[in-house]
Structures are given as structure tokens and as C-alpha cells.
Amino acid sequence: MQKNSGKSVLLLFILLIVSTLSAGCTDNSSTSQTIQTSEETSTRTLTDALGRTVEIPESVDYVICSGVGSLRYLTYLEAQDKIIGVERSETTNSASNAKPYSLANPQFSTDYPVFGETRGMDDPEKILSLDPLPEVIIKTYSATGFDPVELQEKTGIPVVIVNTGDLADNKEDLYESLRIIGEVVGKEERAEEVISFFDENIADLKERIADIPEEDKPTCYVGGIGRAGGPQGFQSTEPTYPPFLFTNAINVAYGDMDINVADVSKEKIIEWDPEIIFLDLNTIECGEDRSGLRLLQNDESYRQLQAVQSGNVYGVLPFNQYATNFGSVLADSYFAGKTLYPDKFEDVDLENKTIEIYTFLVCKGDEELGREIYNTMINVYGTPAFAKLDI
Incomplete structure (x- = not known):
């Protein structure tokens, strides 16, 4: 009888250990799932130049710039290292391509895959083949090239529209674009420095x-x-x-x-x-x-x-x-x-x-x-x- 009682105690002890280990695994799994879900929903919203509310990741590490001027603005904000692809226009080496922002960054024409043609003629399939995937597409001239709404639907990647603006009659458009891009890539302070530089x-x-x-x-x-x-x-x-x-x-x-x-x-x-x-x-x-x-x-x-x-x-x-x-x-x-x-x-x-x-x-x-x-x-x-x- 005593012998059976000892066996029972040992069995109970083993079951207790197994139960504890199982609970531990379950808790870890639950915690991991919670963290993953938290990361997936860690987003913020901003308003682009068309007044659209766009949901983007809380922190943006990878972008592409579509349309004339958009990569220039990103370079002004010293965030060009975030790009993972370029338009065809950035790969041309000729006097016609003598743009200061490109000349200062020869890697644009050699180090990146092409995701679309010049002037915003994007290729959704090429965009989706980029590795890593862009977290945001920054796009100028929404009325030309690939439609931004359709592009967002086809790729599942947020598209943020900016206007090009100028330093004459449309200076506020230019400054708004710098601020929007600054907000996307976490360069708000640099955007204000660039604006002040122009104004001064x-x-x-x-x-x-x-x-x-x-x-x-x-x-x-x-x-x-x-x-x-x-x-x-x-x-x-x-x-x-x-x-x-x-x-x-x-x-x-x-x-x-x-x-x-x-x-x-x-x-x-x-x-x-x-x-x-x-x-x-x-x-x-x-x-x-x-x-x-x-x-x-x-x-x-x-x-x-x-x-x-x-x-x-x-x-x-x-x-x-x-x-x-x-x-x-x-x-x-x-x-x-x-x-x-x-x-x-x-x-x-x-x-x-x-x-x-x-x-x-x-x-x-x-x-x-x-x-x-x-x-x-x-x-x-x-x-x-x-x-x-x-x-």
C-alpha cells in the first residue's frame, strides 16, 4: 500500500511539472502573438497634398520615389538612403541627366533596381518584387503616370502624394511637400532647415x-x-x-x-x-x-x-x-x-x-x-x- 502511495505521489509530481511547462509554453506563445499583433498595428496617419488621409507605419525605413522631383526632395532631406529602387530616369548618364542631386548620389544609377519608367509610370509587379518591400511610395504629379489610388490597391503599399511647387508663385506647395516627406521619413527638423535656407x-x-x-x-x-x-x-x-x-x-x-x-x-x-x-x-x-x-x-x-x-x-x-x-x-x-x-x-x-x-x-x-x-x-x-x- 505504501509502495502504491509513493508511485501516486511521483505521478502527481510529474503531471504537475508537465502542466507547468505547458502553461509556460502557452504564455510565451500568447505573449509572442501579442507583440506581433502590436507591431502589425503600429501605424500613424498623415494628410497628403491631395487632402487624403494615408495610414503609414509608425517608423518608415524603406521608400521609393515616383514622379518628377520626388527623389530630389528626399535628397534635400538627407533621407536618400531609405530608397530601395529608382525610376528609369535615374539610370541615364548624359548631360540631360546633370541634376545636382543625382550627381551627388551616383549610386542612384548603379546600385538600385528599376521599379518603373520615367514620370511616374510605375510597374506594380516590379515594385512588389523589390526586397525589402517599400513601406511607403512617395509620388508627385498624381494626374500623370500610374494612378496613385490604383497603385495603392494593386500593391497594398501606402501612396503619399506631394506637389512639386516652386520658389515663385507656388512656394507654399513646395514647402508643404518638404514637410509631408519629412513627416513620412522622420526628417521634420531637416525639412524646416531646408525651408529656412530657401527663405534666407x-x-x-x-x-x-x-x-x-x-x-x-x-x-x-x-x-x-x-x-x-x-x-x-x-x-x-x-x-x-x-x-x-x-x-x-x-x-x-x-x-x-x-x-x-x-x-x-x-x-x-x-x-x-x-x-x-x-x-x-x-x-x-x-x-x-x-x-x-x-x-x-x-x-x-x-x-x-x-x-x-x-x-x-x-x-x-x-x-x-x-x-x-x-x-x-x-x-x-x-x-x-x-x-x-x-x-x-x-x-x-x-x-x-x-x-x-x-x-x-x-x-x-x-x-x-x-x-x-x-x-x-x-x-x-x-x-x-x-x-x-x-x-
């Missing part, structure tokens, strides 16, 4: 010329402004060309409602007869027949313009390269200021100023890299920018 430089430009009398302002024209279709000839201009706005120059094309902003008639340019001409050197890529430089050198009508006769024709950095290069806009503005009002910009070393701009915006503070970008951009078309052109 624009304020400096305007302050320098605030007391210039109207009669002392020369009439100006800028030709060869690039468009979505690529390089353009001399008749392509910009009525709200920021370097003229920031230096309060008299842009002969400003306010003329009879012109098409993409193309001015030759007769209109001759009628305006500007005192000073600036030429966006991207026009050189049009070739011998259409290049603004060649037209000014060879067209008899253009050669009668007073700016050509006096030798007041100057080359400037590309204004539009896959949307606007805002750093180049600021650099062109300081060049315009020094050209039009040299005494007001006497203390500005244009080379150092341009290097400072590129260093801050696209080089993560690396001044040596900023100097490399400057040297490339100044000479990218063979004809140096920021100098009188040989007309």
Missing part, C-alpha cells in the same frame, strides 16, 4: 536690390528654358523666371498674356529687344539647328538685338532638369544679381556661394563634394556657365 537666401537677394530705382533696372530676357519635352530653343522662356523675380529685374516676358509660356514668337523677342540676355545652357543639347546659342551666333535677326550687339549675353545653369533644380535657381539668381547690379553683390563670391548651396542641399555638408558638383554643373555642356557667351 531669397530674402538676402531681395534685400540687396530693394533700393534700386526703376529707371536703373535693365530689361532682361532668358531663353532656352527646358521643358517636359527636353531641351528647348531660344524662344522657350519663363515669364516668372525666379532669378529675375528675386533680383527685381525687368523681365520683358513678364505679364504679357499674349505669349505661350513655353514658346515666344521670334517677332516678339525682336520687338522687346532686351538689354541683357541670359541663356539656359541646356539649350545646347538641341543640336546645331535649334540651339539658342547657335541661333544667337548665326541668325541675322537675332544678331541685331542690342544685347547681342553689346555682348551682354550670359550663360546660366539649367533651370529645369526633371522638374526644377532649386539649388541652381538660387545660384543663377546670385549670378543675375552680380551681372545686373555688381556693386550690390560685390561681397558675393559666386563660386563659393554656389558650392555652399550644393553642399547644404545635396551633399550632406560635404564641401569637397559640393565643389565637385559645382565644377561639373558649370562645365556640363562644354560652354561654361556664369560667363559672357562667345556670340
